[in-house]
Amino acid sequence: MRPARILLWAFGLLALLFLVAPVLAVLPLSFSAGSFLSYPLPGLSLRWYADFWTSSFWLPALWNSLRIGTGAALLAGTLGTLAAFGLWRARFPGRMLVLAVAMAPMVVPAIVVAVALLLAFGPLGLSNSFTGLVLAHATLGAPFVVVTVLAALEQFDPVQLRAAAACGASPVRAFRRICLPQILPGVAAGALFAFATSLDEVTVTLFLAGPAQRTLPRQMFSGLNDQLSLTIMAAAMVMVLLSVLLLLAVTLLRRRGEASSR
Amino acid sequence: MRGRLAAAALVAPLLLFLLAVFVLPIGAFLLRAVGEPDVPPVLPRTLAALDGWDGKAAPGEAAFAALVEDLRAARERDRANGEGEVARAAARLNNDWPGFRSLLPMTARRVAPPFEGGAREKLLDLAEEWGTPTPWAAIRRAAGPVSDFHLLAVLDLKRDSTGSIGAAPPEQAIFRGILWRTLWIGALATLACLAIGYPLAWLIATAPPRAVPWLLAGVLLPFWTSLIVRTAAWTVLLQREGVVNAALQALQLTAGPLPLLFNRGAVLLGMVHILLPFMVLPIYASLRALDWRLPRAALSLGASPWRTFLRISLPLSLPGVGAGCLLVFIQALGFYVTPALLGGANDQMIPYFVAFYATRTVNWGMAAALSLLLLAAVAVVVGIYGRLVGFSRMRTA
Numbered sequence: 001m002r003p004a005r006i007l008l009w010a011f012g013l014l015a016l017l018f019l020v021a022p023v024l025a026v027l028p029l030s031f032s033a034g035s036f037l038s039y040p041l042p043g044l045s046l047r048w049y050a051d052f053w054t055s056s057f058w059l060p061a062l063w064n065s066l067r068i069g070t071g072a073a074l075l076a077g078t079l080g081t082l083a084a085f086g087l088w089r090a091r092f093p094g095r096m097l098v099l100a101v102a103m104a105p106m107v108v109p110a111i112v113v114a115v116a117l118l119l120a121f122g123p124l125g126l127s128n129s130f131t132g133l134v135l136a137h138a139t140l141g142a143p144f145v146v147v148t149v150l151a152a153l154e155q156f157d158p159v160q161l162r163a164a165a166a167c168g169a170s171p172v173r174a175f176r177r178i179c180l181p182q183i184l185p186g187v188a189a190g191a192l193f194a195f196a197t198s199l200d201e202v203t204v205t206l207f208l209a210g211p212a213q214r215t216l217p218r219q220m221f222s223g224l225n226d227q228l229s230l231t232i233m234a235a236a237m238v239m240v241l242l243s244v245l246l247l248l249a250v251t252l253l254r255r256r257g258e259a260s261s262r
Numbered sequence: 263m264r265g266r267l268a269a270a271a272l273v274a275p276l277l278l279f280l281l282a283v284f285v286l287p288i289g290a291f292l293l294r295a296v297g298e299p300d301v302p303p304v305l306p307r308t309l310a311a312l313d314g315w316d317g318k319a320a321p322g323e324a325a326f327a328a329l330v331e332d333l334r335a336a337r338e339r340d341r342a343n344g345e346g347e348v349a350r351a352a353a354r355l356n357n358d359w360p361g362f363r364s365l366l367p368m369t370a371r372r373v374a375p376p377f378e379g380g381a382r383e384k385l386l387d388l389a390e391e392w393g394t395p396t397p398w399a400a401i402r403r404a405a406g407p408v409s410d411f412h413l414l415a416v417l418d419l420k421r422d423s424t425g426s427i428g429a430a431p432p433e434q435a436i437f438r439g440i441l442w443r444t445l446w447i448g449a450l451a452t453l454a455c456l457a458i459g460y461p462l463a464w465l466i467a468t469a470p471p472r473a474v475p476w477l478l479a480g481v482l483l484p485f486w487t488s489l490i491v492r493t494a495a496w497t498v499l500l501q502r503e504g505v506v507n508a509a510l511q512a513l514q515l516t517a518g519p520l521p522l523l524f525n526r527g528a529v530l531l532g533m534v535h536i537l538l539p540f541m542v543l544p545i546y547a548s549l550r551a552l553d554w555r556l557p558r559a560a561l562s563l564g565a566s567p568w569r570t571f572l573r574i575s576l577p578l579s580l581p582g583v584g585a586g587c588l589l590v591f592i593q594a595l596g597f598y599v600t601p602a603l604l605g606g607a608n609d610q611m612i613p614y615f616v617a618f619y620a621t622r623t624v625n626w627g628m629a630a631a632l633s634l635l636l637l638a639a640v641a642v643v644v645g646i647y648g649r650l651v652g653f654s655r656m657r658t659a
Contacts (some may be wrong), residue, residue: 102276224494224497
């Protein structure tokens with residue numbers, strides 16, 4: 001190997017270390033028997049996980065995160081899939097504008113969305129409500145569904161729809177029986193993206209969630225702002241495990257999507 | 263034609279949903295930047311009396327009498343329905359001229375009972391400020407129904423009592439500094455991501471196929487790890503009694519704990535860590551799509567490796583670089599959580615001040631004007647990108 005190549009590998013591996021090491025370095029702290037935020041650990045224990053599992057601060061937040069994420073993913077997945085199919089079907093007037101509106105939640109800073117929704121949801125009774133959070137998180141996740149499903153539709157041959165119509169299938173039936181099964185990995189991946197977006201969301205939740213809708217990231221934010229305890233590291237571990245599960249699921253779906261398009 | 267209608271009908275649910283929960287709320291919020299809902303209902307007669315005032319000296323007797331009448335009526339209404347109209351108007355006027363928060367309610371209280379003599383004498387007796395044009399000009403600036411007060415304020419500008427635009431008083435002129443700070447932190451984070459991300463993307467694109475999934479996993483795993491978890495990791499690492507300080511002291515490199523948290527360096531470290539995958543993935547995508555026969559041809563024709571990179575590979579990967587820089591810079595401008603947790607008072611960016619005005623002082627006008635400033639900055643960046651690179655060539659992993 002040439003020296004330049006060795007240098008590149010060294011630099012690249014250091015960069016990967018910078019990406020991976022900070023989180024990997026702090027997660028073992030959650031197994032500490034003591035309460036200090038540094039190494040060496042005085043001993044191993046699951047006391048912080050027990051604390052997490054019995055706490056009225058953390059455990060309800062975990063269930064809330066999962067419920068809100070599921071609601072947002074279902075809503076964004078349904079609306080986003082329909083819209084992506086429509087955008088792919090025909091070039092109707094205003095198509096670019098629709099695409100721009102659908103992508104806007106990716107570009108607009110979260111803080112602007114948060115304050116605007118706080119102001120708008122207040123008089124409607126939607127602030128501090130489960131519904132309000134699901135609606136807000138669904139807007140943030142919808143662009144990912146549209147992009148992912150559009151990418152899946154690129155691989156779909158529209159001639160099949162015409163064949164189905166020629167055989168007498170209604171458009172709805174043709175979509176459900178012919179198109180949907182083939183783009184399903186893309187739809188599922190999009191919904192998982194939306195779920196992950198909701199699971200990760202702090203800013204909007206910070207402004208919109210009342211005491212009954214606290215999510216895991218929101219509790220971590222207030223824990224970090226307030227008093228650092230190792231239970232936060234246990235919560236971080238739970239979130240990392242959820243992220244790894246999501247990443248694995250999306251990777252598998254992507255493989256299947258590529259396999260089905262071949 | 264039927265196909266088009268059907269397509270539009272399929273798109274409609276998402277479009278209506280986004281209109282209701284995204285576009286309209288944000289539009290209504292941003293309109294608050296120019297709206298003036300607080301003062302006109304409280305001081306209608308005063309505003310009418312100030313119409314045509316030249317602003318050079320305190321207005322005539324009529325304005326004083328109108329103010330007394332307005333304040334009496336508003337106080338009566340506040341008492342009757344338990345609202346705080348006077349307090350709200352005072353809060354809005356206080357943003358313009360500090361002192362109003364106490365001056366207006368105090369004046370309203372003192373002029374409520376009947377008094378002898380002229381309104382002007384009474385008000386000057388209560389507070390000599392009423393004899394200067396300053397409070398009157400502030401009232402007129404809040405006349406509405408729309409005004410440019412908040413928009414000018416976030417640019418450190420202000421209209422004087424005669425209505426011409428000039429620099430804002432120094433104690434209110436903090437926003438240009440905050441804008442530059444936001445752009446500067448965003449630019450530094452983008453440059454750092456580019457400097458680290460390009461070689462890393464190059465390595466992944468040119469590595470042996472067996473190694474690629476592992477290298478990519480090293481980028482994707484943090485990418486999927488929640489932002490709050492990664493910020494928490496830095497908080498724990500950089501604590502006074504945290505991992506890094508403990509390690510430094512155990513190795514006897516430092517005598518005492520270093521102040522690693524709540525400074526600009528910690529904010530940048532956290533931001534680069536969080537944003538780096540957004541730089542690596544688009545550059546990797548454009549390098550993977552690159553026709554590697556072209557640089558090989560350049561090499562075989564005698565170009566040096568460095569020249570080949572500068573003249574062939576780098577220009578061909580520019581769409582990825584552009585997309586990466588755009589993604590990173592736009593997101594950096596909107597960072598709120600990470601600077602709030604890792605930064606000090608001098609490292610907070612525009613989003614922090616939007617949150618501050620919206621929650622601490624309930625000043626929707628300033629929150630909306632700052633949001634407009636932030637969105638304008640984002641729009642300018644997107645526009646420059648569209649000009650230089652174009653959106654049709656944009657590709658991400």
